Amino acid sequence: MKSAPRIIGAVQPTYLPWMPFFERMAASDAFVLLDDVEYSKNNFFNRNSVKTAQGRQLLTVPVLYSGNSKTLICDIQVNNAVRWRVKHWRAIEQAYSRAAFWPQYRDQLADLYSRPCERLMEIVLPLIHIMREAFCISTPFHLSSDLAAEGSRNGKLIKICRMLDGTHFIVKPGTEAYHPPSEFEQEGIRLTFLSYSKFTYPQLHGAFEPMLSALDYLLNCGPGRPPFSATCAMTQGAS
Numbered sequence: 001m002k003s004a005p006r007i008i009g010a011v012q013p014t015y016l017p018w019m020p021f022f023e024r025m026a027a028s029d030a031f032v033l034l035d036d037v038e039y040s041k042n043n044f045f046n047r048n049s050v051k052t053a054q055g056r057q058l059l060t061v062p063v064l065y066s067g068n069s070k071t072l073i074c075d076i077q078v079n080n081a082v083r084w085r086v087k088h089w090r091a092i093e094q095a096y097s098r099a100a101f102w103p104q105y106r107d108q109l110a111d112l113y114s115r116p117c118e119r120l121m122e123i124v125l126p127l128i129h130i131m132r133e134a135f136c137i138s139t140p141f142h143l144s145s146d147l148a149a150e151g152s153r154n155g156k157l158i159k160i161c162r163m164l165d166g167t168h169f170i171v172k173p174g175t176e177a178y179h180p181p182s183e184f185e186q187e188g189i190r191l192t193f194l195s196y197s198k199f200t201y202p203q204l205h206g207a208f209e210p211m212l213s214a215l216d217y218l219l220n221c222g223p224g225r226p227p228f229s230a231t232c233a234m235t236q237g238a239s
Helices: 019-026 084-096 102-114 121-134 153-163 181-185 214-221
Strands: 007-011 030-033 047-052 055-060 141-143 168-171 190-193
Touching: 007 019, 007 153, 019 121, 019 214, 047 084, 047 214, 055 084, 084 102, 084 214, 102 121, 102 214, 121 214, 153 168, 153 181, 181 190
Parallel strands: 007 030, 007 168, 030 141, 168 190
Antiparallel strands: 047 055
16 A cells, blocks of 8 residues: 655745745645755845835844855844844834734734844744744644754755655745756655645735735734645656
C-alpha cells in the first residue's frame, strides 16, 4: 500500500507576512521558517504594507545591516536608535481602530509593540504565531536554525525534507529554473506546485487593495480558516 505524501513547506521569515505565507503553511504537513540563510536588502524580511485612509503604507523595521554582510536573518539586529515600534503601533492603530475585530486583538498587539526588541526575529516570530493561531493552522512549525540542516540553496532544502520525512516539497509554479525537479527527484523528493488563492474580503478605507499584510485580513474578517484552496498540484517523478 502506497504511503500518503508528506508535504514540506519552507519560506524565509518576513515581518507582517502576507496571506500566501499562511496559505503555504496551511498546505504543508510540516513548515519550516528559513531563518539561518543570509539576509539581503530590498526584500520583505523587515517590511510589509497595511491599508490606511490614505492608501497603502509600508512599515519597515530598521535594521543594522551592511551590504557586504553575510549576516543570517536570525542574527539581524534592529536599529533601536529609530523609534520604529511607536511609529508602527500608531500606524496600525490608526488604520484599524474601526475594524470589526480590532477590539479582539488590540491588547495583544499593543503588548507586543511595547516590548523591547533587539533582533528582527523577536518581532517577526510573535506576529507569525498570533496570525497562525488565529487562522487555525495546526501545521507543525520549525525554525531551520533549530534543525541545523547544512548546505545551501536546494541542497539545504533537500536535507530539511529528509530530516522531516518529507516526500514532497512546495514551490511556486514557474520556479523550475531555481528549483530543478531533477535535483529533488534524484533524492526521492517530488516537487508540488502551489498556486496561491485569489480572493477579496471586506476592508476599510475604500476599494479592495490586494497583497497587504495578513494582519489586514485578520482585523477585518476575524479568526478562523481563511478561504485558502490549500491544495497542491503534484508533479510526476521519483517516489
